[in-house]
Amino acid sequence: MSRLLSRFHSPRRLAASITPLTRSLKPRNYASASPILQFDWEDPLASKNLLTEEELAISETAERYCQEQLLPRVLQAYRDEHYDPKILEEMGETGLLGATIDGYGCAGVSTVAGGLITRAVERVDSGYRSGMSVQSSLVMGPIHEFGTQEQKEKYLPGMAKGKIIGCFGLTEPNHGSDPGSMETMARPHPQKKGYFLLSGSKTWITNSPIADVLVIWAKLKETGKIRGFLVDRKDCPAGTLSTPAIKNKNGLRASITGMIHLEDCPVPEANMFPEVEGLRGPFSCLNSARYGIALGTMGALEDCIARARTYALERKQFKGNPIAKYQLVQKKLADAATDAAYGTLAAIQVGRLKGEGKATPEMISMIKRQNCDKALHNARVLQEIFGGNAVSDEYGIGRHVANLFVTQTYEGQSDIHSLILGRAITGLQAFV
Amino acid sequence: MSRLLSRFHSPRRLAASITPLTRSLKPRNYASASPILQFDWEDPLASKNLLTEEELAISETAERYCQEQLLPRVLQAYRDEHYDPKILEEMGETGLLGATIDGYGCAGVSTVAGGLITRAVERVDSGYRSGMSVQSSLVMGPIHEFGTQEQKEKYLPGMAKGKIIGCFGLTEPNHGSDPGSMETMARPHPQKKGYFLLSGSKTWITNSPIADVLVIWAKLKETGKIRGFLVDRKDCPAGTLSTPAIKNKNGLRASITGMIHLEDCPVPEANMFPEVEGLRGPFSCLNSARYGIALGTMGALEDCIARARTYALERKQFKGNPIAKYQLVQKKLADAATDAAYGTLAAIQVGRLKGEGKATPEMISMIKRQNCDKALHNARVLQEIFGGNAVSDEYGIGRHVANLFVTQTYEGQSDIHSLILGRAITGLQAFV
């Protein structure tokens, strides 16, 4: 049993710090894969049947942490557009960071288990999940996959604990869906041998303002090929690196987002990923992150269903009937529950294939796109159940709606994934 | 020519106070009903052809005020959830308040012209339009329609100037879609003859925290019938009236919303509307407000189209093509432009009928529902064009999306209007 698991099996460890929740939802029945004799609206197609005991235990621990530790602070954090970096330390302690990596203090769980963790976090908030995904999939992931032994040993253990925070610099102000046109450049240092100078700007970078280490994708001046660099903030001379926060976001306000400006920032060659070249590097990381989003957004959708159901059962109109009794309300719940159940099964299937090395990027495109689209669509429809009350942020569903719109646009906007799929189906590309 | 019109014809009056806009849109071609020989994407089905010279002039003045005076402050106001009551004074000065009322310092314009004013305001922000609608349709409206001569003379001229602010208290915490079940009660004052004591709570009341006069709908204890009262804040003894603001809204953040708590608040009989009884009173006001929403939301949608189009023309991806060249983007624009054009024509038609006394409430239900639904739907789809950048509030479209969701739920949630229409079509009611 992994080290993580042993912790998962003493969940009381967290109990001392439980904050009482004013608007807590009925606790989910996290575990139990026992024979299904009754329909369970929280898991309509019994996806739990597909999980191992270990995966169920991991899911339960992650859910418990998230409901007990994250949920109580998200309302205020979202209002204030504030991200507490301690959350990453807590996640590290709970074993949630880089969880699918084996070694370096990481838990070494299955791909599906990794997805269950993102689902637990995103059930609370997509912003919290984003902060974790960046750390796990977009920074620890490429270091583990592409890094040298030195790089791994230097960064992974601290990152697993949440003591070192990472961010992922790919997107540029003028190049979103088309990273191959990036302008950030790495040129050999004219004076200092074995060093590159990095210049360029990245934007919409989760965690950038608080990151200790920044994965920067830049074109090598000599070759025009894209390479990955680990920029260690503490080694950057003053004026060569700045990471201003972007404020007043419409969504993901419980995460922190910023830009990265590099101006002749010197980076030793030892900090470059040794072999990976071109878009294969960043796309491989994105693939993992997208997988996490696919299962993660199902958590957000499930939370919307639970909230809408509770509201519909409690809200009475017209002769004291709970509005849950109305056909138009029931159809919204039925549609959402169906899409959540289908999306969960698809994500588990792709997770199993990914774990066996059989998943293609198009499969990830398919589930990332569909699950984000459906989570967003249904969250919006469920929001209608709240009527005028939906405008109050205390019901939580407006926050999910705003967040899920962002998940639909990042890491491959929905239409772009359509065209990736369209290319795979027809053999013809339609991007231009 | 009305007094309003004469002002409309010297638009330079406002020029001194124009704030330069950093993110101003190309000025709309407000007026001109000249022969259409070219397709105009801002008015695809030439609705201008249906307007009188006077209506075109009113529209132009309103648009100019809104673009020059309101647009520059909305971003910050929305961020800060702040509503400046001076806006009502400015609107009063410009002649926008109670504009369809004839006399009492009001402009006496046509129903359609009144709708063009709401469209101009909502092109900037649905919250600003809400504040104005409450003043015009929900307070000045019933005073004019149901009030005594004394009530009219006491309130309308000040309200037309925006010096007296009103609010409309119908919705209660437990009775949204079903106001007939309201619990607010008016009972004869046990000591003071000719007075009622009002008790009860209202919620989601636009303008309540800043209102000078509150239209309160309450059941008469003796009869159980709903009656309307003008509660004058300055006459309320301490502790009998409170109007706390509701903060942290998901939308309409540039408007101010609150509750109303009445605790044995004494109101003279002279402040009761003399004849109107039952839901006819509030529903008549809502009818006018809903008409304003139907045309107003078309303004918000048109602004989304303009913003998305501009973005799509400026944003380049994949070999330097503007994304406006992509089929998937063009379809979104075409769909939205179509719904805006159709919704505008429908609203003008109903406005004409309303002006002639031929509009039924179901017609208003139809256009309120459809135009809110379509504005919201298309705004969301257009938001996708902005990709990851949509998360920045500076592009304005996220604000419209959040606002339009609220317009869909208030003054008759979309599904409720479906059932009103369903009843009218089938003769059978399906509310319970």
Add this chain to the structure above:
Amino acid sequence: MSRLLSRFHSPRRLAASITPLTRSLKPRNYASASPILQFDWEDPLASKNLLTEEELAISETAERYCQEQLLPRVLQAYRDEHYDPKILEEMGETGLLGATIDGYGCAGVSTVAGGLITRAVERVDSGYRSGMSVQSSLVMGPIHEFGTQEQKEKYLPGMAKGKIIGCFGLTEPNHGSDPGSMETMARPHPQKKGYFLLSGSKTWITNSPIADVLVIWAKLKETGKIRGFLVDRKDCPAGTLSTPAIKNKNGLRASITGMIHLEDCPVPEANMFPEVEGLRGPFSCLNSARYGIALGTMGALEDCIARARTYALERKQFKGNPIAKYQLVQKKLADAATDAAYGTLAAIQVGRLKGEGKATPEMISMIKRQNCDKALHNARVLQEIFGGNAVSDEYGIGRHVANLFVTQTYEGQSDIHSLILGRAITGLQAFV
């Protein structure tokens, strides 16, 4: 008053031949523009208010003819895939053919009145409307607009009576959405001066198997420019013209459709339209036909609403409640009635503009696309109300659904019109 009108005013003329209908709908209240005090589900936004007395009378006569003469035979005609050419004679007698043309035995009614006629016919069946549209808009139209005086006098009077039947040959097997690439060629006759030889194939040509005169668009060999020819079947030497019917259609089975094969078919220069060159010719005709479709499909949709409403009121399930009482059913009816009302207003508006020479092709694209899309979508949704019974052709709605799908694809498939609109909105073309 036009000659047509005088006939419209003695509707009893048709009475003798009225077939009793087993499944007739409650007669529509065709006329009456009296004050609207009650919501009329058949005309929810009182579009009748926008019509002249003359237009109302024309509409009434056309509706009467269609309900009394066409409705009784459509079920069998559709089953047998049979089109009775006598229908065109009857339509001619009733004054419905080429109705907007002034002179040559045509009625000279307004553009909107022309649309009301198509609506009346399509309320019965889109196939019947197609047969009429081809005669009126696609053959009489270009002869009137582009023809020489001789051509007009030779063909229009007989066509107005339905004694001469026409068809319109533009689409080719390999060139549907892109007629500019047509392959049909006209080359100077090598022996016979003043003659062309036409060769090529056209497909999906309504009326071709029964047409007396065929408008053929072909490229002039010398110039490569598209020109229009009137091919008179009786003048074609054996073997130079064939017009086989296409059978086993999925929709429009009450119309007749075929191919046109021309093999060195000699046509005198006098039969060429003298001036029009390029796609302007065919597109101008299509513009008129598309206008007719835009209002016509609203008739089919209205018929679906009427049929679904009747069914829902009569069908009882679960404790004897008519299913019209269910929220999910009412929403379908409300949505459909709304789209029908909106589409009708938009079509009337564009008709007015067209009558004044102010309509642009993009306006027609907009209403053709939207009205076909919405008619189809709502017809499909309404069909669900019939449950398993929908599979029976006697309820008529399946026929409308099948027909409306075809209207969505012909005379500009929906997506193509999106791109026409997208080009007009953005200034960029996205066809390739």
Add this chain to the structure above:
Amino acid sequence: MSRLLSRFHSPRRLAASITPLTRSLKPRNYASASPILQFDWEDPLASKNLLTEEELAISETAERYCQEQLLPRVLQAYRDEHYDPKILEEMGETGLLGATIDGYGCAGVSTVAGGLITRAVERVDSGYRSGMSVQSSLVMGPIHEFGTQEQKEKYLPGMAKGKIIGCFGLTEPNHGSDPGSMETMARPHPQKKGYFLLSGSKTWITNSPIADVLVIWAKLKETGKIRGFLVDRKDCPAGTLSTPAIKNKNGLRASITGMIHLEDCPVPEANMFPEVEGLRGPFSCLNSARYGIALGTMGALEDCIARARTYALERKQFKGNPIAKYQLVQKKLADAATDAAYGTLAAIQVGRLKGEGKATPEMISMIKRQNCDKALHNARVLQEIFGGNAVSDEYGIGRHVANLFVTQTYEGQSDIHSLILGRAITGLQAFV
């Protein structure tokens, strides 16, 4: 290895009778669960990975039979509205009937394998699948589950061979979604002891005109409880049983449908199912049939995708580009492929649970509803790709569209399943 399997392993057995197909699709890669390294548009989420070797073999044999034997005749059968009862004999020979039953000459395959058989058949035509489903799930199913040993031995072996044809009489003219209100009655025979007299009418009964044995659900006069009877046509006195065919259907024209009229039809008590009472009996059968539909419709959808893709690759417009290169076309294909992949995974999951006795009826409601809805929706959207050519029945997609609409309405109309799910989610019923 089952007897069925041994046959599956000598597929050449069928080869002699292969009809050459003019419009055959590229043969699907039926088998092979080898490592997925490339995206397979025919199985985007590698559902094959979830199947056993045996299931893959069964699927392959079934697909082969259907493509080689059924596909060549469906076009004409659909045109003529003709069902050849020999098809059931062929299916019996191939081992497809009652395949999940163990013993009595049936193959005894897994629930999922049973679904793969329906998928193979429905890939050709939903009507053929309907005929088979009735035989297998609705007649053999209840005989096996509820019948006496004598009943099983008398009917199952002949039915497995397709020599005895069955039908299922539940739905009545006035009771579709609400079978509990049925009016068909069984009363004790006044003269003949041990016999019942059955009277009543059933409608929309697949196979009824050709059925040898009819499962009739009727209320026992004495108890008012619903019981099931096996009505053997050859034992019915003249005039007591008639089963007229219903013609002129809008869909499922390759299946045969009829009514059942019973007039004091004598049935021995030995032909009653001994224990099952109430709606549990018919609902249990429907549950199995619905499972087959859920996976079956995915076959129809996959065939639509394959046909649309082929068409889009072959059809060239605008400068010779295949229309498969257009974004609007690719999006349609991507959406459809996604829904097919998701629906397949969900159906396999529920099949596994059902095989283990863990599936609840609500799970079946969920996948029946969603898969029918999505198959229909996507088939319609894909049909648009064919433009005007879609009207020709030779492209096959119009037939699928018409069929799939029927599958959405039978065995629980989509809205009814919504309300079943809504009840399961909320605990409140909204049927009345």
